Amino acid sequence: MAAAYPWLTPIWTRLLSMRQRLPHAVLLAGPQGVGKVELAKDWAKSLLCEKPGSDGEACGHCEGCHWFEAGTHPDFRHLTLIVKENREGEVKLATEISVEQAREAVEFVQLSTYRAGRRLVLVEPAEALNTASANALLKVLEEPPINTVFALVSHQPRQLLPTLLSRCHKLVIGLPAWEDSEKWLKSQGLDETALAWAGGAPLTAVADREEGQEDLRAEVLKALSQGKDLDAVALAENWYRRVPPKLWHRMTYRWLLDLLASHLGGKVRFNPDFSTELARLGKQAKRPDLLNLAQEDMKSGRWVDHPLNRQHVLEAWLTGYRQVF
Numbered sequence: 001m002a003a004a005y006p007w008l009t010p011i012w013t014r015l016l017s018m019r020q021r022l023p024h025a026v027l028l029a030g031p032q033g034v035g036k037v038e039l040a041k042d043w044a045k046s047l048l049c050e051k052p053g054s055d056g057e058a059c060g061h062c063e064g065c066h067w068f069e070a071g072t073h074p075d076f077r078h079l080t081l082i083v084k085e086n087r088e089g090e091v092k093l094a095t096e097i098s099v100e101q102a103r104e105a106v107e108f109v110q111l112s113t114y115r116a117g118r119r120l121v122l123v124e125p126a127e128a129l130n131t132a133s134a135n136a137l138l139k140v141l142e143e144p145p146i147n148t149v150f151a152l153v154s155h156q157p158r159q160l161l162p163t164l165l166s167r168c169h170k171l172v173i174g175l176p177a178w179e180d181s182e183k184w185l186k187s188q189g190l191d192e193t194a195l196a197w198a199g200g201a202p203l204t205a206v207a208d209r210e211e212g213q214e215d216l217r218a219e220v221l222k223a224l225s226q227g228k229d230l231d232a233v234a235l236a237e238n239w240y241r242r243v244p245p246k247l248w249h250r251m252t253y254r255w256l257l258d259l260l261a262s263h264l265g266g267k268v269r270f271n272p273d274f275s276t277e278l279a280r281l282g283k284q285a286k287r288p289d290l291l292n293l294a295q296e297d298m299k300s301g302r303w304v305d306h307p308l309n310r311q312h313v314l315e316a317w318l319t320g321y322r323q324v325f
């Protein structure tokens with residue numbers, strides 16, 4: 001079994017070579033959309049395999065491998081964000097890994113193993129642990145039971161508690177080389193524009209396509225290309241139900257970063273397909289107003305999911321945007 005994606009081959013080899021002297025906890029850290037979770041799962045499978053190859057890879061045929069593939073290996077736990085129903089009856093993905101989940105994992109590692117081999121707990125994204133759940137896990141990370149391995153995956157390792165970080169063997173997985181991602185994406189029927197919009201993360205480009213974002217993005221960016229001539233009221237009314245908050249934030253923030261780059265005579269990074277429009281707008285932009293709006297956008301990213309009056313938020317943003325020119 002090779003690495004899940006070609007750019008992961010070096011780190012995959014490194015993980016396999018750690019088999020002889022396994023750390024208690026490994027942290028796979030790096031940007032989203034590069035395959036860290038798949039990598040962690042493949043590694044878990046190789047560690048739970050009962051007849052691994054001489055290179056440490058999972059055999060794919062033993063009982064351990066079958067259990068793992070079926071998602072029912074009794075010595076594996078996956079601690080992640082769960083889908084819950086809130087008080088209003090809406091089904092939503094939780095924003096945190098709860099202390100109850102962490103406690104259940106702690107109990108799990110204190111039992112004896114079912115298959116008399118290793119036991120592995122995958123925690124992802126680790127930044128979703130809140131203080132209580134992180135502290136619950138810390139107790140077992142400090143003195144882990146024998147044969148127990150924790151694999152943590154984090155897209156934002158700087159948000160992790162220092163005490164948690166210090167217990168982990170950290171492996172950094174950066175963005176793949178641009179050419180490698182481009183080549184692989186081509187085999188998936190995607191081009192450089194998709195890669196740029198995904199910030200250089202190939203799996204994000206694939207996820208974007210699955211979410212069908214292209215049309216909405218083109219529509220919004222075309223309107224933003226109008227600069228001071230856009231109609232803030234009409235656009236806000238048109239978009240506030242149709243454009244999901246996260247996508248809106250991603251589009252506007254990246255647009256502003258590109259606009260800033262263009263204004264300063266640099267190269268646009270996220271929206272090369274709009275570079276002509278960005279070059280024109282960059283010349284018209286007033287620097288202090290542009291910087292202000294970009295800074296506000298960066299801060300507001302934290303509250304993207306909060307139930308504010310969406311139409312009003314969009315209208316205010318668009319009005320502020322018009323005033324940049």
Ligand SMILES: [Zn+2]
Nearest residue numbers: 049059062065
């Ligand atoms: Zn196996």
